[in-house]
Amino acid sequence: MSSVDRGKVFRGVVARQALASLADNFSAPYIGYYLASLSTSGVLQGVLQFSTNSLPTAVQVLLGPFIDWWGRYVTVLLATSVCASLLWLVISLTTVPEVLVGLVTLRAVVVGLTGLAFTAFVGVLFTASARGRLLSAVNVVSQLVALVVFVVTATIINPGIDVLRVLFIFSGLVSLAASAIWVRLLYLDKYVVDGKPRGGEPPNPLRSIGEVASDRSFRKLYTAYAAYIVVMSIAWPWFPVAQKYIYKMSVSDLAVMNAVSTVSTMVSQYLLMRYLGRLSMKWLIVASRVGFVIPPLFYGVAREPWQIYLSSILTGPFSAIGNVVVPLYVLNIAKKSMYASYTALLNFSQGIAAAVGSMLGGVLMDVAISSGSYEPLRQYFLAVAALRLTLTAPFLRIDDIK
Numbered sequence: 001m002s003s004v005d006r007g008k009v010f011r012g013v014v015a016r017q018a019l020a021s022l023a024d025n026f027s028a029p030y031i032g033y034y035l036a037s038l039s040t041s042g043v044l045q046g047v048l049q050f051s052t053n054s055l056p057t058a059v060q061v062l063l064g065p066f067i068d069w070w071g072r073y074v075t076v077l078l079a080t081s082v083c084a085s086l087l088w089l090v091i092s093l094t095t096v097p098e099v100l101v102g103l104v105t106l107r108a109v110v111v112g113l114t115g116l117a118f119t120a121f122v123g124v125l126f127t128a129s130a131r132g133r134l135l136s137a138v139n140v141v142s143q144l145v146a147l148v149v150f151v152v153t154a155t156i157i158n159p160g161i162d163v164l165r166v167l168f169i170f171s172g173l174v175s176l177a178a179s180a181i182w183v184r185l186l187y188l189d190k191y192v193v194d195g196k197p198r199g200g201e202p203p204n205p206l207r208s209i210g211e212v213a214s215d216r217s218f219r220k221l222y223t224a225y226a227a228y229i230v231v232m233s234i235a236w237p238w239f240p241v242a243q244k245y246i247y248k249m250s251v252s253d254l255a256v257m258n259a260v261s262t263v264s265t266m267v268s269q270y271l272l273m274r275y276l277g278r279l280s281m282k283w284l285i286v287a288s289r290v291g292f293v294i295p296p297l298f299y300g301v302a303r304e305p306w307q308i309y310l311s312s313i314l315t316g317p318f319s320a321i322g323n324v325v326v327p328l329y330v331l332n333i334a335k336k337s338m339y340a341s342y343t344a345l346l347n348f349s350q351g352i353a354a355a356v357g358s359m360l361g362g363v364l365m366d367v368a369i370s371s372g373s374y375e376p377l378r379q380y381f382l383a384v385a386a387l388r389l390t391l392t393a394p395f396l397r398i399d400d401i402k
Helices: 006-025 028-038 043-070 074-092 097-125 126-156 163-183 186-190 205-213 216-234 240-247 253-279 281-293 294-301 305-333 336-368 376-388 391-396
Strands: none
Touching: 006 028, 006 126, 006 163, 028 043, 028 097, 028 163, 028 240, 028 253, 043 097, 043 205, 043 336, 074 097, 074 163, 074 186, 074 376, 097 126, 097 305, 097 336, 097 391, 126 305, 163 186, 205 216, 205 336, 216 305, 216 336, 216 376, 216 391, 240 294, 240 336, 240 376, 253 305, 281 305, 281 391, 294 305, 294 376, 305 336, 336 376, 336 391
């Protein structure tokens, strides 16, 4: 691929992801809050978490081998990015909770394919050392843009749901503009590793799944990840409800929380980018899992919103690690022609586990608030914090690679 200017591609990818961050961070963080404003049903929050985690990853497992075989990663990125942009516009038109859940789920499926193609694209086009730099740069720039968005939201946005609908429209338009960058990079679909064109018989998804699952290093990560995500996701339906009904937080308050979290994650991401090559990926992943005990612990004991902000600051470094190290670990252990297949199967383990956990969490929340008080959720948060810490142990058995 000597004819490809990787520096130019690097800059184009970072610019596209920055625009995508601008679009999504005006809207995506408030979907749960928007649904909570339309309906207080814990089951419906659980269904949202269930569907947005299980269906996208199931589709990824089925289509991942075909994306690897076809090799036209940028074409997939362009098509899915445009579809996701248009879905923001459609989401802005509904106030029916069940319809909202369906539309958000469909968008999650499309976005999941975008992320899958992007990870495979990075794996094919960049060397092992360059991948970490690219993923870190993308995350730093995306977080910087997100910080600006959260500050704007916190200072000028009225917390009404009508304003959220306007933000959904804005996100759709900006996301469409970001998709134009993939048009400029379509020429990359002519190339693969060593400049050889793709071809051959279409893959058998079941055979591809079996081949990936037989990889011992991957299987260790897969099982540890799935077990952890089950207990992690139990609390996901509770966060937006606790924000709205326990801590009385508005959209502006959530924007402040997201802003301080982004600053923490962005600074940590920068430091990680500088030292990533010197650190063990295994122990970074273990550290990130321990760090994710912080949110439910603080939600269980906090009495004021500023304590929730503090938890977001403290979680930032661990989010930074998870954003880069987990996909990088998968790329490093994956076979060269199967990047999308490996990523899809790991995402599937996360999706199914999260679907089970979040549905359980939704049911438990309805039990907790059946008396009319939201305070019992505090004890539930503390129980989940203990479970997260316990399920960090299986990550001690994954292979240590750099």
